[in-house]
Amino acid sequence: MATVLLAEPSAPVASALRRYLEGAGHEVAWVGSAVDARRLLEDRPPAVLVASASLPVDGEALCQELRQKGSRLPVLLVYPPDEEHADTRAAEAGAEGCLVGPLKRGTVVTCVRLVLRLAGAAMHPVHPESAAPAVAIPARPGGLPERRASRTDLFAVSSSPDFDFLKRLLLMEVKRSRRYRYPISLLLVEVDRFTEHTLSLAPQARTALLAEALGLLTAGVRDIDVVVPFADSRFVVFLPHTPRSGARVVAERLRERMPSLKALPGATASVGVAVSEPVGNAKALTQGAGLSFGGLLKEAGDALRRAQAGGGDSVVVAQAGPGAQEG
Numbered sequence: 001m002a003t004v005l006l007a008e009p010s011a012p013v014a015s016a017l018r019r020y021l022e023g024a025g026h027e028v029a030w031v032g033s034a035v036d037a038r039r040l041l042e043d044r045p046p047a048v049l050v051a052s053a054s055l056p057v058d059g060e061a062l063c064q065e066l067r068q069k070g071s072r073l074p075v076l077l078v079y080p081p082d083e084e085h086a087d088t089r090a091a092e093a094g095a096e097g098c099l100v101g102p103l104k105r106g107t108v109v110t111c112v113r114l115v116l117r118l119a120g121a122a123m124h125p126v127h128p129e130s131a132a133p134a135v136a137i138p139a140r141p142g143g144l145p146e147r148r149a150s151r152t153d154l155f156a157v158s159s160s161p162d163f164d165f166l167k168r169l170l171l172m173e174v175k176r177s178r179r180y181r182y183p184i185s186l187l188l189v190e191v192d193r194f195t196e197h198t199l200s201l202a203p204q205a206r207t208a209l210l211a212e213a214l215g216l217l218t219a220g221v222r223d224i225d226v227v228v229p230f231a232d233s234r235f236v237v238f239l240p241h242t243p244r245s246g247a248r249v250v251a252e253r254l255r256e257r258m259p260s261l262k263a264l265p266g267a268t269a270s271v272g273v274a275v276s277e278p279v280g281n282a283k284a285l286t287q288g289a290g291l292s293f294g295g296l297l298k299e300a301g302d303a304l305r306r307a308q309a310g311g312g313d314s315v316v317v318a319q320a321g322p323g324a325q326e327g
Contacts, residue, residue: 001025002047002116007037007057008078013101017050017078017108024109034058041066042072048074048112048119050099053089060093067094074115078103091175098172116314118173118240170226170238171293174276177240183277185247186293187237188300189217189254190298190310192268194233209263216257221250234304236297244275245318249316268313275317 004021008014009032018028021052029046031037033056041049041062049066072095079086081101083299089096094182096115099108175185191197192212198206210233217235218227237254239247251271258269274296299318307316 001027002112003027003029003044004038004112004179005040005046005049005051006030006060006225007049007051007062008032008036009054009057013052013078015102020103020105020108021050021112023105024112026112032057034062037062038065045073048116049077050076050078050112052078053083053086053098054080059095060089063095065091072119074119076111076115086170089206091172092173094171108240114226121215125213135286173238174293177276178278181239181278183243183275184243184296185239185242185250185273185275186296186300187239187247187251187254187274188230188272188297188304189235189237189251190270190304190308191258191264192270192308195306197264197267209261212261212263213258215268216260217254220257225250242275242318243277244273244320247273247275248315248317251317255315270304270307270312271301271315272302272307273315273317274299274303277320 001024004026004071006014006017006021006028008017008030011032014030014032018030021326029040029044031040037049037051037057040046049059049062051057051062059075059077063077066073066075068233074134075094077086077090077093077095077098079089079098083089083100086098086100096118097111099111099326135233175183191210198209201209210229213231213233214227217237221239223235224240226236228236230236237250239250242250250271255269255271257266260268262265276296303318307314310316
């Protein structure tokens with residue numbers, strides 16, 4: 001597992017974080033000040049930095065120094081529970097994400113795992129056409145990450161308070177894609193006429209069916225991609241470093257997997273695709289400057305509704321801009 005540099009001035013907080021991370025198999029080096037953190041960053045560069053935003057560490061300043069030096073070391077900033085602008089502050093500092101107390105084992109470990117995946121994607125982009133199967137991120141609150149969660153456990157993420165951490169990290173990934181000019185894509189996948197087909201099923205059977213659908217989707221994407229239940233029979237698929245052409249390939253692949261559901265043979269799915277490609281000329285970059293995770297989600301939702309309106313079992317890609325055509 002990865003080496004984590006933990007910069008946290010509070011011994012009780014550091015003890016808990018260290019226990020969480022070491023329990024997940026990470027090697028953890030703990031320091032309580034910015035001076036010691038800078039020394040270890042030079043002597044033994046870690047795979048990820050988890051740093052308190054409070055003094056005497058000032059993780060925001062540490063992160064800014066790293067970015068000014070050109071370092072892409074993944075950074076997670078830790079904020080107290082009363083911090084209302086953690087997302088904005090962390091993004092301005094250049095961090096990959098942030099943790100806001102109270103800190104839970106599942107949230108901490110999953111955040112570290114996800115930022116490491118995203119960092120790996122940045123260093124070694126993989127074309128979706130040659131993608132390897134994914135391993136779904138463990139999202140069960142308080143669950144130990146070294147124990148593989150069942151599909152039913154994973155499906156419970158949509159109703160968990162820890163789902164907020166995922167939205168926070170993806171929001172910041174959208175901002176990074178604009179800063180470093182790499183493409184990202186977001187898919188919304190929904191089982192067609194799910195309510196109609198499952199009216200006679202007991203709640204437990206419906207949950208098991210959706211858990212099976214989640215398993216099919218996670219097996220059809222890369223290990224750097226993120227697949228989570230979103231609402232009812234709808235799933236969000238987040239594809240970092242994936243352009244429009246690759247997103248369509250993945251969307252069609254996922255659509256084609258749905259009929260193999262054992263609990264609902266012959267099921268079909270509709271897929272809405274939204275893409276941010278902040279590359280190219282200045283005009284294109286300006287047009288995408290206001291894009292956010294929420295904006296991508298809305299675009300994908302609109303595309304999904306068009307796919308469903310056309311009878312379902314199809315993929316619709318949101319328009320790239322004024323005058324652009326759907327893929």
